[in-house]
Amino acid sequence: MAEILIIGGHGNVALLATPVLAEQGHTVTSVIRNPDHTAEVAQAGATALVLDVETATQDELAAAFQGKDAIVWSAGAGGGNPQRTYAVDRDAAIRSMDAAAQAGVKRYIMVSYQGARTDHGVPEDNPFFAYAEAKAAADEHLRGTDLDWTILGPGKLTLDEPTAQVRRVSDNEAESGEEARDTSRGNVAQAIVTALAMPETVGQQIEFVDGDTPLADAFRSA
Numbered sequence: 001m002a003e004i005l006i007i008g009g010h011g012n013v014a015l016l017a018t019p020v021l022a023e024q025g026h027t028v029t030s031v032i033r034n035p036d037h038t039a040e041v042a043q044a045g046a047t048a049l050v051l052d053v054e055t056a057t058q059d060e061l062a063a064a065f066q067g068k069d070a071i072v073w074s075a076g077a078g079g080g081n082p083q084r085t086y087a088v089d090r091d092a093a094i095r096s097m098d099a100a101a102q103a104g105v106k107r108y109i110m111v112s113y114q115g116a117r118t119d120h121g122v123p124e125d126n127p128f129f130a131y132a133e134a135k136a137a138a139d140e141h142l143r144g145t146d147l148d149w150t151i152l153g154p155g156k157l158t159l160d161e162p163t164a165q166v167r168r169v170s171d172n173e174a175e176s177g178e179e180a181r182d183t184s185r186g187n188v189a190q191a192i193v194t195a196l197a198m199p200e201t202v203g204q205q206i207e208f209v210d211g212d213t214p215l216a217d218a219f220r221s222a
Contacts, residue, residue, distance in 0.1 A: 003069045003070075004071075006074055009041050022046065028045060028046035029049050031051050033053070061095055062099040062103040064099075073093055080127075088134075090134035090137045109195055109196065112152060114153045115207075116136055118140055152191050155208070159184070166183070166218050167209050167218065191208065
């Protein structure tokens with residue numbers, strides 16, 4: 001069983017992934033910023049670690065990562081403030097990757113979004129621009145590391161019940177309609193669990209939406 005650290009441990013996806021990992025026998029540490037969330041994280045099955053990744057140094061992150069087998073990035077600034085978006089979704093994420101390497105933790109799962117890439121095409125005057133830029137920079141940095149990384153790219157997040165079934169989206173696929181792009185947060189949580197259990201997902205950027213293929217089968221497909 002593995003020692004797994006989730007950054008953004010009080011987020012909806014992390015709170016759904018934590019009990020599944022705990023039930024499988026893994027030990028989960030959830031990094032949270034607000035100590036008031038400690039009890040909820042503990043109830044989900046994790047040990048809370050209060051640490052603000054926005055201001056934490058690489059050395060502080062590396063110290064927190066010592067002895068862990070995998071790091072999962074499931075944090076985000078939440079939009080609305082471009083400065084914080086860059087500080088968290090780009091700068092802190094990149095520090096966490098460098099800290100993982102410093103701490104000797106090879107496995108790293110990044111929760112990104114469908115369409116995250118340097119040529120994302122989002123106009124600068126679009127409120128989504130800062131997030132698109134930040135995630136693209138973080139994902140690009142991760143691809144250039146020696147970590148055993150997997151980038152998960154779900155579609156538009158919903159609160160629908162998880163089915164553990166998805167449809168993998170090809171790089172050049174043109175989605176049509178809002179419904180086609182939906183991905184339940186529960187399925188993203190299940191995707192984290194699945195990717196952690198599948199060494200063959202190392203080095204893959206996997207974009208997916210809700211569908212009818214079991215996650216493991218979808219993740220095996222080229």
